[in-house]
Amino acid sequence: MATRLEATYGDNGEREHAVEHSDALARALVAAVRGERGAEPPADTKLMELLRDIARASRLIQHLEEWRELAIVRADQLDADASRVNLGVAAGMSPSKLYKLLEKHGRPKSRTPLTRSEIVESAITTEGGEWDAARVIETLERYGFETDDKGARSLLRGLNRDKVLERKPGAGGRAIYRVPGAGRDWLYVLDPELNTVEGGPSTPARVSRLAREADGPGHWWLGRKLKDMRAGDRLWIYFAAPERKISAMAEVSSEPYPAPAGSEKPYLVNATLHARATEALRKNPVRLEQLANQHPQGCVGLADADLALALKNAGL
Known part of the structure; x- marks a missing residue:
């Protein structure tokens, strides 16, 4: 079945068309023009049809590459005083590749050498x-x-x-x-034998129950002032006993601040348990043997590999 592709140019409505004999290749071309990815040949495409489409796609790519090359040279001629930075970015080329292309067309290698x-x-x-x-x-x-x-x-x-x-x-x-502004992720260690939450035991079962309550815990102890911690960060709560695992998550809503005299630890931070993530982690925790950090202590930045696993298990 043939597919007709049409194009309209400019304000005068000039139109042209081409007949593409493969629906699959026509769809791929439209997706490429739109900047979309994921167009694939149908699973039931026959070998001869694929070979024909590959040949047509190769010719199309060759023609577009030739047009792009000439357009790069023309742009370099029009903007002769520029450092070629914008040209390289637009073309998606490294400086060395861009210079090689321009030299091929008689353009000087470098008018303004840049590191x-x-x-x-x-x-x-x-x-x-x-x-x-x-x-x-x-x-x-x-x-x-x-x-x-x-x-x-x-x-x-x-x-x-x-x-x-x-x-x-x-x-x-x-x-x-x-880039600033991205929330940080912290591995926050709770030892039920040593630490409390809201004046009570810090067991996984109690923290999970508190996450379901509207007035759940709002203050979390810190042994030191973490100057990089701020509102929007997340605490991935690791329980050191009885099972070593991450099974809760809280969202930070303040920077660390001094705790009252005689408190359990010298600093506090405000954070609210994330009910949905905590429930998911309760059912599917991240256990110590799965973590890259095999010796969790205090409150430290969560490793990227551990974060990916925590996000997956939390359903985020």
């Missing part, structure tokens, strides 16, 4: 000279940086100083950064 960090810095700076936090991580990854990359240390420290990035807690000796 990789300078290219990234230019790409994440707005026209007004301010950092654009929304583009930071995406741009770093596009240019091959990890957020703890040695080659980007100076840039990352500058972004941290300007509060565009922040250091991630619990990363050991490495300086790993992320």
Whole structure:
């Protein structure tokens, strides 16, 4: 069955059409134009049909690659005084690949030599000279940086100083950064034999029961003031006995503050148990043997691998 593809150009309504003999390939083309992913050949497609579509798709890709190459060269000619940063970002190319393409068409390799960090810095700076936090991580990854990359240390420290990035807690000796505002996740250890919750025992059963009550616990003890803890963070509550497991989660609503004299521990933080997540974790806890952190103590940043498992078991 043939599929007719039509295109309308500009305000004058000029129209053209092409007949694509494969519905599957036509759908893939429409999805690509829309920026969508996931279009796949139907499972019942025959071999000869697949080979034909592969050949047609290959020709289409070749034509588009040729058009993109000429468009890159034309853009470089139109913006001869630019540093090519925007051109590289638009094309999704590393500087070396872009320079190679331009040299092929007789364009000079580099009019304004830039280091990789300078290219990234230019790409994440707005026209007004301010950092654009929304583009930071995406741009770093596009240019091959990890957020703890040695080659980007100076840039990352500058972004941290300007509060565009922040250091991630619990990363050991490495300086790993992320965009501010993302809630932190903490592994909060409760020992039912030593700690209390709201003046009563801190057993998994009691904490689970409190999570179902509207006036559940609001204050949680801290042995030290965690300066990186703030409202919007989460406490993944690990019970050190009788079974070693994460089986509750609370949402932080304040920064840590000094506890009254004579209190159980020197600091407090306000947090409310998340009823749905706690119920899910009660039924499907994350046990010690599943954790990357095999020696939980106090309150520390939750490792990424442990967070992924906790989120899954909590149904979040």
